[in-house]
Amino acid sequence: MAVNDIDGCYRYPDVVHFEIEEQNLGSYRRAAHFLNCRGADIVSIQHEFGIFGGPGGSHLLALLRELKMPAVTTLHTVLVRPDPNQRRVMQQLIAHSTRLVIMTERG
Numbered sequence: 001m002a003v004n005d006i007d008g009c010y011r012y013p014d015v016v017h018f019e020i021e022e023q024n025l026g027s028y029r030r031a032a033h034f035l036n037c038r039g040a041d042i043v044s045i046q047h048e049f050g051i052f053g054g055p056g057g058s059h060l061l062a063l064l065r066e067l068k069m070p071a072v073t074t075l076h077t078v079l080v081r082p083d084p085n086q087r088r089v090m091q092q093l094i095a096h097s098t099r100l101v102i103m104t105e106r107g
Helices: 025-038 059-066 084-095
Strands: 002-004 019-021 043-047 071-075 099-102
Touching: 019 025, 025 059, 043 059, 059 084
Parallel strands: 002 019, 043 071, 071 099
Antiparallel strands: none
């Protein structure tokens, strides 16, 4: 899956089977449905602030809440001073993840 931040789409290789519209909450729910129907064993979330739509990236939570399989989340950045939305989203992201991978020593 890929997240699009533009109207239209990017040219992805054939390995990308679903595109999420960054600012469209329903698109995240459709992505969860797609993964559930495809019978995925696990989902790997690559989290970076600013990629996902909604306040603090909250649209991603709609996908996570509807998944029927475990999610392993890789945090590429851990903010020292997140704003209240970013903090709330991060707490819920952690709660909905089966495992976390943190890409920073400090995190």
